[in-house]
Amino acid sequence: MTKNDRLIYLPLGGAGEIGMNAYVYGYGPEDRERLILVDLGVTFPDMETSPGVDLILPDISWLEARADRIEAIFITHAHEDHIGALAHLWPRLKAKVYARKFTATIARLKFDEFGLPLEAIHTVEPRPAKVQAGPFSVQFVPISHSIPESGALVIDTPAGRVLHSGDFKLDETPVVGEPWNPEVFRDIAAEQPVKALMCDSTNIFSTHAGRSESSLADPLRDFISNATGMVVATTFASNVARLKTLAQAARASDRSICLLGRAMQRMVSVAEETGVLTDFPRIITAEQALEVPRRNLMLIVTGSQGERRAASAQLARGKYLGLEMKEGDTFLFSSKTIPGNERGVIRVMNAFSEMGVEVFDDHGGMYHVSGHANRPDLETFHDIIKPAILIPMHGEHRHLREHARLAITKGIASEVVTNGMMIDLTGETPEVAEYIEAGRTYLDGSALYGAMDGVVRDRIRMALNGHALVTVILDEQDEPLGDAWVELMGLIDRTRNGQSLAETMETELTEFLDRAGRKVLRDDAKTEEAIKRIVRQVAMEEIGKKPEVTIVISRLQEG
Amino acid sequence: MTKNDRLIYLPLGGAGEIGMNAYVYGYGPEDRERLILVDLGVTFPDMETSPGVDLILPDISWLEARADRIEAIFITHAHEDHIGALAHLWPRLKAKVYARKFTATIARLKFDEFGLPLEAIHTVEPRPAKVQAGPFSVQFVPISHSIPESGALVIDTPAGRVLHSGDFKLDETPVVGEPWNPEVFRDIAAEQPVKALMCDSTNIFSTHAGRSESSLADPLRDFISNATGMVVATTFASNVARLKTLAQAARASDRSICLLGRAMQRMVSVAEETGVLTDFPRIITAEQALEVPRRNLMLIVTGSQGERRAASAQLARGKYLGLEMKEGDTFLFSSKTIPGNERGVIRVMNAFSEMGVEVFDDHGGMYHVSGHANRPDLETFHDIIKPAILIPMHGEHRHLREHARLAITKGIASEVVTNGMMIDLTGETPEVAEYIEAGRTYLDGSALYGAMDGVVRDRIRMALNGHALVTVILDEQDEPLGDAWVELMGLIDRTRNGQSLAETMETELTEFLDRAGRKVLRDDAKTEEAIKRIVRQVAMEEIGKKPEVTIVISRLQEG
Incomplete structure (x- = not known):
């Protein structure tokens, strides 16, 4: 380590939100650091803030401009919020x-x-x-989570050892994959003191100790054996351990198992191929499932968050691949609802209720455990790692803040570091080095653009206010040719008196055009301003609402 | 009671949803029943299903067509989901x-x-x-809830006694208003057997007994006295008992009390005027609050659901009426988040976290109790009323179904009755008499229109897909005058090659117009179809997305 070298940490996503993880580490002289990227995940759009968007990715402009300095990309595990942006953005980085x-x-x-x-x-x-x-120098350390082969990273640098936890829990009996082994982490800390621990903060507000995946086996077996009709269970597609527990519980009740949902089928087959998953009961196809008596059948399906296109929502709307829920069947959410997805989940629950299906949620944790370390588990982890510095990651601001406070209480230096804050870790305490523009990139169809580009803002405005379109044709003398024409979209075409709103606007606009005079009409900006004012005023009077207005003024040249 | 008379029950809202309560009762010969309406509430729009809508009201077309048969409207209590549509819709009914x-x-x-x-x-x-x-013949029976003077209704008819519970809980120490008094309800059942109980179902899935409003006094007093800076608490504006508990806890900690939010100020002043609320501590204005040391100040504010315009969200964005949250202050949600409002609440929490404010939620019920009867309380209520028939109301389908099942287990006849199902209660068991079209009415600005009128559907489409506008001018010979013109809104104006998407569309459209020929161009429908196809095809190729398209074809007449 030379005098001018520094170790930096820069989250581009995941710090100040749960999702879209992307963390940069750098080492070297200022502005010439060699870089590695840990994770490149996505977050999911919603109608309120990002209508019509397919996926939300980190803004990697800063990294892209320094692509020649990137040594490698490390992916801790295969959850979409850690890997989902990789294929979309890799062509801009082209690192190993x-x-x-x-x-x-x-x-x-x-x-x-x-x-x-x-x-x-x-x-x-x-x-x-x-x-x-x-x-x-980077090592992957097996650590338990809700997907196979989650890895914490030991990152050794000339400025010291960093431990990047990734997502984790302390599960000594995780059903699939390596159990939590405190010895391994004691060795890591003993081998070389950990300068900085970057630590998952998701469950900092959960005050009880976390429970093991294996604690679900008995309750799920009892639950499924008590059901009389068909049983359908949903969980996260990537929670291979849960799929195994559910499938084994089904077998114990003499039920054949059918997986619905492409993501789930893919996860199971990759887990089997890679040797991570063994002893998974035989799976039958949807077609074969049609031949099995309901009381001998269990479907495990995607859509634990009520997603409209997933298998659970399809079954809630009716037949899916020929399969159909009926009175006396049972549907289980072996999952928790991520905040913001409640409406979709409740919609699915009520649709099943209308069919006479018994719907169960996780019953306060009886049928689901979290994949993240709770507060007491985090404390255990801190105590084993004994870092000089703790930087909370993977959390909303309130999670990061609470986690940092916990660390400070225990005498560990800590700082709330959010997306775009570049931190210098070279010294004994973390220092803010710089603020980077770290926004969001929208994937919308096949286009990628910035969240601040105005596209989504306009969509939200049209959705809230409706859209009025006005076309006006003027001749070479700036005289109106014909009347103004108004089209409305997302607006009620009816005034207080039962007239057409569009026609009422046209009448007012035509009057304006007739009396405006050349001085106004030869000036596009002035004409548009006047038209917009009239349209919004008429709308306000008649329907109490000011729409978005798009105006097209066509100026015809003599042929 | 003559042979042909019948007693009917018809929910127009609130049965199959939580909110928008509106229940019709009728008695008399078929299709000539005299009618009463119980409650006329609203529900709240959301961006996902009803963008730009201000309020959602029941569709009262059925009732309006029979306005001459309405004897009266009864309002059980002043929550918006029971009274909120009254002023909007009363002019169509004009009943007492x-x-x-x-x-x-x-x-x-x-x-x-x-x-x-x-x-x-x-x-x-x-x-x-x-x-x-x-x-x-209708009586109001005081019953405890989370607003003053909630009333159950005893509705006596020639066909027997109906008890309409309204929203209620069994609170023997409700802080404000009359305590739950089982004797009153025993008397009602003793006086005359209850034929049908229409019963609140909101908390059917809460398996523990409900807790009293007064159980919050000690925890809230401890909480507030332990805080060092300013304390700000939010709860539902109409929960006058909670406001009193919070205010008294503040006084016990030598804090002056300031109420922020018009709805809350109005509730307190109406409660004091009507004699319902006594001993409420002195309130100071926001201006006076500015002069009070932070540790002697408590604000009680609107916005427990994270509503963008409410006081809590205003404080989360910065100064509100000169008042500002600072590091070391405390914010308490003395409330629960209604499903669907999580994102807004979390946004407020994180904004406060960024300011260094300590944010607390209800801590698993320590700082909030529900206003509805839980499952064991409902059972107690059933046991006292001993109805022949129980019709669950005020709940989503899953609540109604669970409540009906509970009733049937106890030997009470029950039926899941959702909005638009007219039930004949004359006999010993409820019979479906008819299905009525029972939709939703949107209040949007000053306009009222039906949820199925297509206005909101178009808004959602524009929000998801963007909006492309095409104008084309044709002369009398159906020859294009000038080029096609495209305006995009809510779409990225950039192709894969970095060109303008609008210009790329214009080029394609102009080519089409040049080669289309009179046979196509003289036909508006054919021309529009072709234009739409081209616009969507170009968009699909360039940005992977098919926008909504509005086309204006102007046909100029010779002057």
Whole structure:
């Protein structure tokens, strides 16, 4: 380590939100640091803030401008909020990608879909295997979570050791994958003191100790064996351990198992291929399921968040692949509802209720456990790692703040670091080095654009206010040719007196055009301003609302 | 009771949803029943299903067509989901309105705002006072809830006694208003057997007994006295008991009290005027609050659901009436988040977190209790009333179904009755008499229109897909005059090659117009179809998305 070198940390996503994880580390002289990126995830749009958008990705402009300085990309695990943006944004970065086998297989499937080079993705064995990436030496440390092969990263730099937790929980009996092993982490801390721990903050507000995935086996077996008709359960597609627990519980009740939903089928087959998942009961197809008596059938389906296109919502609307829920059947959410998805989940629940289906949620945790470390587990983790600095990550501001406070209480230096804050970790305490513009990129159809580009703002305005379109034709002498024409979209075409609102606007506009005179009409800006004012005034009077207005003034030239 | 008379029940809102309560009862010969309406509430729009809408009201077309048969409207209590549509829809019904004093005062304030006749609203004393409304004799029975003077209704008809619970809980120490008194309800059942109980179902899934409003006094006093800076608490504006508990806890900690939010100030002043609220500590204005040291100040504010315009959200964005939250201050949600409002509440929480404010939610019920009867309380209520028939109301389908099932388990006849189902209650079991079209009416600005009128559908489409506008001018020979013109709104104006999307569309459209020929161009429908196809095809190729398209073809006549 030379005098001018520094170690920096810069979250581009995931710090100040749950989702869209993307964390940059850098080491070297200021503005010439060599860089690595940990995770490149997405977050999901909603109608309120991002209507019509398909996915939300981190804004990687800062990184793209420094692509020649990127040594590698590391993906901690295959959840969409950690890997989902990789295939979309990789062409702008073109760095080597490192992941454990299961994650790498998922990444390759995505690269294949996008026509990207599969050889960019490298499978890494767990510690003690190392990846040397410029000044960084990186090890994957198996850690339990709600997807196979989640990895914490030991990142050794000339300025010291960093531990990047990734998403994790302390599960000694995780059903699938490696159990939590405190010895491994004690060794890491003993081998070399941990300068900085970047730590998952999702469950900082959960005050009880976390429960193991395996604690669900008995309750789920009892639940399923008590059901009389068909049983349908939903959970996150990637929660392979849960799928196994559900499937084994079904087998114990003499039920055949059918998986519905492409994402779920893919996860199970990748988990089996990579050797992560063994002893999964035999799966039958939807077609075969049609032949099985209802009381001998269990469907495990996608759509635990009420997503409109997922299998659960399809079943809630009627037949799906020939299968149909009926009175006496049972539907189980072996999941929790992510805040913001309540309406969709409730819609599905009520649709099933109308069919006479018994619907159950997780019953206060009896049928679901979280994949993240709760507050007491985080404290255990801190105590084992004994970092000099703790930077909370993967959380909303309130989570980061609470986590930082907890660390400080225990004498660990800490700082709330949100997206775009570049932190210098070289010294004993974290110092803010710089603020970077770290926004969001929207994937909308096939286009990528910035969240602040105004596209979505206009959509929201049209949705709230409706849209009035006015066309006016003027001749070479700036005289109106014909009447003004108004089209309304998303507005009620009826005035207080029962007339057409569009026609009322046209009458007012035509009057204006007739009396406006050349001085106004030869000036597009003035004419548009006047037209807009009239349209909005008429709308306000008649329907109490000011629409968005688009005006097209056509000026005809003599032929 | 003559042989051909029948007793009917028809929910127009509130049955199959929580909110928008409106229940019709009728008695008389088929299609000539005399009618009463119980409650006329609203529900609230959301961006996902009803963007730009201000309020959602029941569709009262059925009732309006039979306005001459309406004897009276009864309002059980002053929550917006029971009274909110009254002033909007009363002009279509023009029936006498009956309510208890507090509710009637709120109703008169609304009528006054709308310029409606105040004398239409009649204050009714509690049972034994009676309102005779045609064949119905109606009594208001005080019952505890989360607003003053909630009333259950005893509705006596020639076909027997109906008890309409309204919203209620069994609170023996409700802080404000009459305590739950089982004797009163035992008397009602003893006086005359209850044929049918229409019963609140909101909390059917809450399996523990409900807790009293007064149980919050100690925890809130401790909470507030432990805070060091300014304390700000939010709850529902109409929860006058909670406001009193909060204010008294503040006084106990030597804090002055300031109420922020018009709705809250109005509720307190109506409650004091009507004698419902006594001993409320002195309130200071926002201006006076500015002079009080932070540790001697408590604000009680509107916005427990994160509503953007309410006081809590204003404070989360910065100064509000000169008042400002600072590091070391405390914000308390003495409320629960209604499903669907999570995002707004979380936004407010994180904004406060960024300011360094300590944010607390209800801590699993320590700082909030529900206003509705939980499952064991409902059972107690059933056992006291001993109805022959129980019709669950005020709930989503899943609540109604669960409540009906509970009733049937206890040997009570029950039926899941949702909006638009007319039920004949004359016999021993409820029978479906008819299905009525029972939709929703949108208040949007000053206009009222049906939810199915297509206005909101178009808004959602524009929000999801963007909007492309095309104008084309043709002369008398159907020859294009000038080029096609495209305006985009809510679409990225950039192709894969970095060109303008609008210009790319214009080029394609102009080519089409040049080669289309008179046979196509003289036909508006054909021309529009072709233009739409081209616009959507170009958009699909360039941005992977098909926009909504509005086309204006102007045909110029020779002058």
